[in-house]
Amino acid sequence: MRLDKELAAAFGREAEMRDVPAPDVEWLIRGGRSRRRRRNAGRVGVAVAAVVIISGGAYGVAQGGRGDPGPVTVPPATSESEPAAVLSGFPDHKNMTSIAPGTYRAFVGSDSVGDTIKADLTVADENWRWSGQPLVHEPIDTWAGVGVYQPDAIAGAAPCSGDWQSLPASSSPESLARQLVRLPWSTVVEPLTPTEAFGHDAIHARLRIDDQCQGYEYYKIARTRGAEPLARSRGVSYGSSSQEVLIDFWVVDLDGTAVVVDQWHQVDASIELVDRATEVLDSIKFVMSE
Structure with missing residues (x-):
């Protein structure tokens, strides 16, 4: 073999x-x-x-002025994210009170049948303050902030708080958005644009506001339906002197009820400061009556 x-x-x-x-x-x-x-x-x-x-x-929203932070992105809200622990409300409604990191539930307004609208906002770091809405600053006295509210009046010909003149706020999202882009002493940077934000249909615009208010007066965008006196006024004047402010508005349609979300910063704000405000903006989730 x-x-x-x-x-x-x-x-x-x-x-x-x-x-x-x-x-x-x-x-x-x-x-x-x-x-x-x-x-x-x-x-x-x-x-x-x-x-x-x-x-x-x-x-995406084009930024302008110094410290150009790039696009501001508002992702639509989803039901898949893990909910953070929600506190009952901001801990102290005294003006300029420090806000500890955490998630807070804020009163926004009410819908057409009287049901309450609230919003959850998450603050992730230090140096945040409460002044009717949350805001943050840098040591160089530069400020930025975020707001979510339902206005009942919009600034008219005189926007400074000392002699504030106003117009009734429209209940229609489209009409309210048109009122906001006509704010006095403002220039439209990004025109009204239909979009989706915070899980709802919305209209976006971006303005540059020349804050000319002097002394103890402040530029008052709107009178709001706040749950307590401090939250009934939406202003954007902070720091030791008047400055120009860049502000993004989203008029959000909550099943026919118009509410406003804004993010603002002074023109000399750093990219880092704007990013911190954007993080809070991105965290906003609307909560209807439970």
């Missing part, structure tokens, strides 16, 4: 003497499921990346 035939016969006899183990079906199923999860996760990652790119184009 030739050597190759002898080896083949020997290997055959060896194979016949060994027990072939049965396949581990459970392991195979687990492995298949694991591969499928990894494959689906990869597809979801690609989809999320595409949504982020599209959202950035849909909600």
Whole structure:
């Protein structure tokens, strides 16, 4: 017998003497499921990346002035995010009280049948203050802030608090948005644009406001339906001197009820300061009556 035939016969006899183990079906199923999860996760990652790119184009707002922070992006709210611990309200409604990091529930207004509208806002770092709405500053006396409110009057010809003249705020989201872009001493940087923000239809605009108010007076954008006196006035004058302010408005349509979300900063604000305000802006979630 030739050597190759002898080896083949020997290997055959060896194979016949060994027990072939049965396949581990459970392991195979687990492995298949694991591969499928990894494959689906990869597809979801690609989809999320595409949504982020599209959202950035849909909600991006061109910044102006010094310290240009880049686009302000407002992601639509989703029900999939983990809810943060919500406090009952801002801890102290005295003017310029410090706000500790945390999530707070603020009164906004009411809908057409009288049900209460509130909003949750998350403050993630220090140096935030409460002045009817949350605001933050840098040591160089530069300020930025975020607001969410339902106005009942909008500044008219005289916007300074000492001799404030006003117009009744429209209940229509479209009309209210038009009132905001006509604020005195303002220039439209980004015109009214339909969009989606905070999980609802909205109209966005960006203004540059020349804060000419002097002394103890302040530029008062609106009188609001606050739950306590301090929150009944929306102003944007902070620091030791009058400055120009860049402000983004979103007039949000909550099933026919118009509410306003804004983010503002003084023109010399740093990118870092604007980013801190943007983080609070992105955290806003509306809460209807429970």
